[in-house]
Amino acid sequence: MLILGIESSCDETAAAVVRDGREILSSVISSQIELHKPFGGVVPELAAREHLQKIDPIVSEALEKANVALKDIDAVAVTQGPGLIASLLVGVSYAKALAFGLDIPFIGVNHIEGHVLSVVFENPAVEYPAFALIVSGGHTNLFHIPEAGKYKVISRTRDDAAGEAFDKVAKMLGLEYPGGPLIEKLAKEGDAKRIKFPVAKISDGRPDFSFSGLKTAVSRYLRENEIAPLAKDELPTQEIKDIAASFQATVIKSLLGTTEKMAAQFHPQTLIVAGGVACNNALREAAEMLGEKLNLPVYFPSKHLSTDNAAMIAAAGYFHLQNGEQSDLRMTADVSMRLQNFENEDGELKRRKVRYRL
Ligand code: KG4
Ligand code: ZN
Numbered sequence: 439m440l441i442l443g444i445e446s447s448c449d450e451t452a453a454a455v456v457r458d459g460r461e462i463l464s465s466v467i468s469s470q471i472e473l474h475k476p477f478g479g480v481v482p483e484l485a486a487r488e489h490l491q492k493i494d495p496i497v498s499e500a501l502e503k504a505n506v507a508l509k510d511i512d513a514v515a516v517t518q519g520p521g522l523i524a525s526l527l528v529g530v531s532y533a534k535a536l537a538f539g540l541d542i543p544f545i546g547v548n549h550i551e552g553h554v555l556s557v558v559f560e561n562p563a564v565e566y567p568a569f570a571l572i573v574s575g576g577h578t579n580l581f582h583i584p585e586a587g588k589y590k591v592i593s594r595t596r597d598d599a600a601g602e603a604f605d606k607v608a609k610m611l612g613l614e615y616p617g618g619p620l621i622e623k624l625a626k627e628g629d630a631k632r633i634k635f636p637v638a639k640i641s642d643g644r645p646d647f648s649f650s651g652l653k654t655a656v657s658r659y660l661r662e663n664e665i666a667p668l669a670k671d672e673l674p675t676q677e678i679k680d681i682a683a684s685f686q687a688t689v690i691k692s693l694l695g696t697t698e699k700m701a702a703q704f705h706p707q708t709l710i711v712a713g714g715v716a717c718n719n720a721l722r723e724a725a726e727m728l729g730e731k732l733n734l735p736v737y738f739p740s741k742h743l744s745t746d747n748a749a750m751i752a753a754a755g756y757f758h759l760q761n762g763e764q765s766d767l768r769m770t771a772d773v774s775m776r777l778q779n780f781e782n783e784d785g786e787l788k789r790r791k792v793r794y795r796l
Contacts, residue, residue, distance in 0.1 A: 441759070442511045442536075443752030444497065446529030447521025447549045448576065449473075449480045451492040452748035455504035455511070459756030462559055463504035465742065465749040468492045471616065478615050479605065486524030493532050500748070508540060515755020518546030518765075519775030520576070526771035534767055543764040547754040549746075550577055550777045551589070553712045555757065556739035556750035564737065565707035571697055573721075574713030574745075575601035575616065578647050580697055581777070582704050587757060591778045592704070593696050595647040596640060596793070600689055601715045603649035607656050607685050611678055612667030621682045622718050624674055628683030633659060635688040637695065642792065645696050649689065656685055689715075690724045697725075701732055709736045714745045 441459070445452040454465040470488050474480050501508060516533035519526060530546065537544035554570045570581040578600045580593035598606065601618055608617020611624075635655045638648035659665075659681065668674055697709070709732075711725045716738055729736035743750060758764075 439512045439756065439759070440506060440510055441752040441755050442497070442500070442514050443748035443750070443755060444493070444514065444516040444529045444533050445549070445552070445746055445748040445751045446489045446493065446525050447517045447519070448525060448746060449485050450746040451489045451496050452746060452751075453493075453497040453500035454748035454752050455500055455506055456749055456752035456756065459753050459760070460558055462749045463506065464500045464502075465747055466496050466500045466503065467742075467745075467747055468496050475615050478609055480522070482522045482524060485522060486528060489525050489528040493528055497532075497536075508536075511540065511542060513537075513542055513755065513759055513764075514544040515547050515752050515759075516544065517549045517552065517751050518769065519549065519772035521549060521771075521773065523771060523773050526773070530769070530771045534769070538767065543759060545755045545758050545763065546765045546769045546772075547751050547758070548775050548777045549751070550579065552750035552754045553577075554581065554583070554589075554710060555753040556712045556743045556747070557710050557737040558753050559743060559749065560740055561737040562735070564710065565735075567704060567706050568708040568710060569697065569701060569704065569706040570710040570712065571693060571725075572713045573600045573693060573711070573715035575599060575605060577713065578649070578693075579777075580645075580700060582700075582706070584780075587761065588780055589777050590781050592700050593645045593647060595649060597648050597650035598653060600647070600649060600693060601713070603653050603689060604686075604715065606653050607682075610657055610660060610667060611682065612669065612672070616714075618715060618718065621686055622720065624679045624682035625686040625720065626683075628676070628679030628681070630683040630687035632680040633684035635659075635684055637688060637692045642790070644792065645700055647692055647696065649692070652685065652688055652692075656681065686718070686720055690718075690721050693721070694724055694728050698728055698732070701734075707734060709734055710738075711736060712739050712744060716744045717741050
């Protein structure tokens with residue numbers, strides 16, 4: 439079965455051709471980083487317009503690279519949500535039109551489930567129950583997955599996503615967008631023990647993440663120590679490198695500390711770590727060490743598949759199509775689409791007035 443995957447939820451326009459949910463014939467990603475760089479973050483209007491221009495050529499390129507024609511495609515999988523509404527709509531409308539024109543099935547996929555399934559291509563089969571730590575610019579979730587396709591969110595961020603914290607702290611240090619890779623580079627030469635930044639504890643005792651306090655702590659440290667952001671082309675000082683390393687170590691400690699605590703309760707057989715922040719080598723190494731300690735394998739996607747891509751969307755689409763599911767033409771983009779389909783605590787959270795961004 440050949441699936442054409444399409445992803446346009448944020449600032450990457452991507453298309454991929456995947457055979458039987460596991461073999462990538464092509465994966466093309468057009469990043470908008472340069473477009474948004476001057477603004478220090480993604481500008482939704484610009485993103486949507488760029489998707490509109492890129493989607494058709496990117497799909498053509500994916501087909502060409504896979505050496506297949508449109509008529510060979512058996513189904514289309516597209517990111518339905520969560521994401522930016524105007525960006526999502528470009529992919530969803532395109533996928534629907536294509537599937538209708540070709541008279542083949544199509545399926546709307548949850549972007550986060552795509553990140554979870556991004557590990558299927560280059561790792562042994564996932565053993566269940568599994569944990570998936572999905573860390574990106576928009577999401578920070580720890581999922582308990584008792585069997586394929588079943589998800590319970592056990593930890594999530596109450597404010598900023600981990601990648602967002604990387605990007606905001608980078609901005610404070612005078613670094614360009616996206617800040618994650620630049621912080622990682624500085625952190626390599628920094629002393630992670632130099633500054634003690636706090637790992638947030640949630641007052642209601644839920645095992646959630648919070649990164650806005652850490653961001654404020656970095657900002658306060660910069661102010662109190664009169665550290666100015668780096669000017670363009672200025673070489674970073676040792677102090678800035680130490681701040682980057684200490685900040686990065688705190689994020690990793692928070693992510694993996696919670697994962698370890700929850701693992702003692704849920705006993706996962708596999709740990710999946712995916713999403714843009716999973717490109718971070720320090721996080722990869724620390725997660726590997728946690729895996730050794732807990733005696734469970736840790737699966738990452740390769741870096742190409744860690745950030746947003748369409749191969750993971752095709753993989754998620756394949757799973758659902760194999761389960762006999764498909765979308766119809768009434769399907770539309772869902773900005774705040776959730777990935778939780780058992781032991782959903784939404785009612786309880788509402789009653790206790792616990793708020794999440796996603
Ligand atoms: O998954 P992704 O491409 O897009 C979203 O769905 O958000 O993730 C992008 C995020 C950005 O916040 C970026 O700074 C972060 O991933 N990121 C990193 C690294 N590479 C990308 N964060 C830390 N270290 C990295 N090496
Ligand atoms: Zn993503």
